[in-house]
Amino acid sequence: xxxxxxxxxxxxxxxxxxxxxxxxxxxxxxxxxxxxxxxxxxxxxxxxxxxxxxxxxxxxxxxxxxxxxxxxxxxxxxxxxxxxxxxxxxxxxxxxxxxxxxxxxxxxxxxxxxxxxxxxxxxxxxxxxxxxxxxxxxxxxxxxxxxxxxxxxxxxxxxxxxxxxxxxxxxxxxxxxxxxxxxxxxxxxxxxxxxxxxxxxxxxxxxxxxxxxxxxxxxxxxxxxxxxxxxxxxxxxxxxxxxxxxxxxxxxxxxxxxxxxxxxxxxxxxxxxxxxxxxxxxxxxxxxxxxxxxxxxxxxxxxxxxxxxxxxxxxxxxxxxxxxxx
Amino acid sequence: xxxxxxxxxxxxxxxxxxxxxxxxxxxxxxxxxxxxxxxxxxxxxxxxxxxxxxxxxxxxxxxxxxxxxxxxxxxxxxxxxxxxxxxxxxxxxxxxxxxxxxxxxxxxxxxxxxxxxxxxxxxxxxxxxxxxxxxxxxxxxxxxxxxxxxxxxxxxxxxxxxxxxxxxxxxxxxxxxxxxxxxxxxxxxxxxxxxxxxxxxxxxxxxxxxxxxxxxxxxxxxxxxxxxxxxxxxxxxxxx
Numbered sequence: 001x002x003x004x005x006x007x008x009x010x011x012x013x014x015x016x017x018x019x020x021x022x023x024x025x026x027x028x029x030x031x032x033x034x035x036x037x038x039x040x041x042x043x044x045x046x047x048x049x050x051x052x053x054x055x056x057x058x059x060x061x062x063x064x065x066x067x068x069x070x071x072x073x074x075x076x077x078x079x080x081x082x083x084x085x086x087x088x089x090x091x092x093x094x095x096x097x098x099x100x101x102x103x104x105x106x107x108x109x110x111x112x113x114x115x116x117x118x119x120x121x122x123x124x125x126x127x128x129x130x131x132x133x134x135x136x137x138x139x140x141x142x143x144x145x146x147x148x149x150x151x152x153x154x155x156x157x158x159x160x161x162x163x164x165x166x167x168x169x170x171x172x173x174x175x176x177x178x179x180x181x182x183x184x185x186x187x188x189x190x191x192x193x194x195x196x197x198x199x200x201x202x203x204x205x206x207x208x209x210x211x212x213x214x215x216x217x218x219x220x221x222x223x224x225x226x227x228x229x230x231x232x233x234x235x236x237x238x239x240x241x242x243x244x245x246x247x248x249x250x251x252x253x254x255x256x257x258x259x260x261x262x263x264x265x266x267x268x269x270x271x272x273x274x275x276x277x278x279x280x281x282x283x284x285x286x287x288x289x290x291x292x293x294x295x296x297x298x299x300x301x302x303x304x305x306x307x308x309x310x311x312x313x314x315x316x317x318x319x320x321x322x323x324x325x326x
Numbered sequence: 327x328x329x330x331x332x333x334x335x336x337x338x339x340x341x342x343x344x345x346x347x348x349x350x351x352x353x354x355x356x357x358x359x360x361x362x363x364x365x366x367x368x369x370x371x372x373x374x375x376x377x378x379x380x381x382x383x384x385x386x387x388x389x390x391x392x393x394x395x396x397x398x399x400x401x402x403x404x405x406x407x408x409x410x411x412x413x414x415x416x417x418x419x420x421x422x423x424x425x426x427x428x429x430x431x432x433x434x435x436x437x438x439x440x441x442x443x444x445x446x447x448x449x450x451x452x453x454x455x456x457x458x459x460x461x462x463x464x465x466x467x468x469x470x471x472x473x474x475x476x477x478x479x480x481x482x483x484x485x486x487x488x489x490x491x492x493x494x495x496x497x498x499x500x501x502x503x504x505x506x507x508x509x510x511x512x513x514x515x516x517x518x519x520x521x522x523x524x525x526x527x528x529x530x531x532x533x534x535x536x537x538x539x540x541x542x543x544x545x546x547x548x549x550x551x552x553x554x555x556x557x558x559x560x561x562x563x564x565x566x
Binding site: 177306317 | 329333336340343344419420423424426427431434456
């Protein structure tokens with residue numbers, strides 16, 4: 001229990017550092033030096049030291065939205081299994097809870113964006129809601145598939161037992177497909193390049209960035225931190241899926257075969273140190289891949305984004321077909 | 327081996343759906359080239375432990391024709407085409423993709439209703455059903471492309487995709503068809519594509535576009551191109 005709490009705290013603390021990997025990768029690929037790894041911390045500290053300026057037209061929703069978003073994502077992270085280790089919290093049906101928590105945070109950000117009365121922000125909000133509605137179909141199809149495999153509604157069981165079942169049932173291919181689909185969702189939900197450009201300076205083309213134009217100071221810092229944590233959440237989902245199963249891991253003689261546990265607060269598993277290293281390595285490579293994708297392609301036209309999401313839907317459907325029976 | 331078979335089949339399915347979703351003719355041709363290559367290797371995978379030298383040679387020829395020569399010819403013929411994008415299909419791209427998914431599901435439904443277990447190429451239930459579903463949905467996708475796109479080149483590609491599906495169906499039913507028949511079909515296909523290429527260039531020269539709806543006014547040349555693709559198709563059917 002304690003172990004997981006500490007681990008989670010460590011990951012929360014290093015998530016800005018992980019986020020910097022993306023820009024470092026992008027800089028490396030174009031032959032630049034890039035920002036220092038601690039850059040995001042400097043930004044956060046700078047922002048937290050500043051004063052807040054609010055527009056006169058806003059309602060209290062605008063002020064509470066970043067806090068609600070941050071607390072939603074923090075709560076979500078407690079349900080996240082970290083590399084074959086069961087999470088801090090878990091109950092029957094938590095998958096739905098987690099994804100509605102994420103949506104709750106998003107809804108408040110959208111409301112705050114609309115609250116400012118700026119037409120640019122309203123436009124960004126409409127896009128954000130549209131695209132995440134598309135992404136939700138894919139996510140829910142993924143979890144329906146996992147539910148079919150495991151007959152359980154806990155997120156942790158999907159990534160611990162569900163993966164074992166996936167491995168035993170079919171082949172490696174469904175896992176690859178689902179990882180790619182999840183990666184598309186990661187790009188979509190975190191407003192990364194093929195969907196949205198975080199570095200854009202034109203309000204007309206922004207999706208996510210335009211919603212937070214009116215935020216300043218600590219509020220902006222909270223929003224940055226939230227998006228870094230959100231990135232970590234999705235990257236960790238992918239790394240959980242790609243983690244080698246226990247049978248593979250136990251080939252290495254030092255590592256004991258880990259019993260698969262699920263249910264509330266059942267954590268008497270000693271996390272082998274090497275598993276954590278594997279998990280972190282996969283996590284970092286997910287970030288690196290995001291950077292590579294960003295530097296190798298431009299962003300899509302807005303009308304092409306639904307097609308991008310649809311292609312991940314196709315992948316999930318194929319994975320479902322492959323695991324249907326066999 | 328099962329991993330490889332499933333991987334190939336799902337790649338073919340994916341390519342089909344990508345073909346339904348993309349508007350650029352060059353991408354379409356590349357997709358069809360890759361799908362053709364995969365389809366020609368596939369029978370080798372399904373007869374894996376005992377592979378005859380003749381079937382390897384045949385797969386190589388098939389790969390050369392389907393993966394390189396035919397797409398190369400098509401690529402060559404669209405180089406001079408003024409507008410290499412299908413602008414307004416009869417059914418839009420997003421809906422096409424969803425219809426593609428529906429095709430796959432339908433094909434799976436069909437394959438689960440049929441009793442395929444006595445067929446020769448049936449290593450496991452999964453790959454057998456998947457192979458059948460891939461074949462059926464590939465044929466559907468080819469027909470769909472033929473029906474819903476205006477550009478002559480996309481229609482040729484739809485015809486090629488359909489041929490891929492029929493070839494896959496042959497792989498299921500008899501392991502592989504007699505080589506002489508397959509070579510004949512291949513030659514037919516090649517000639518059909520060549521003639522389509524000439525027709526295409528002529529359409530492009532006359533109308534400065536390869537949109538077949540422009541041919542309505544000139545029913546003579548329109549029916550000719552239609553006849554070519556139909557004759558190739560009917561021979562395929564006879565082989566089955």
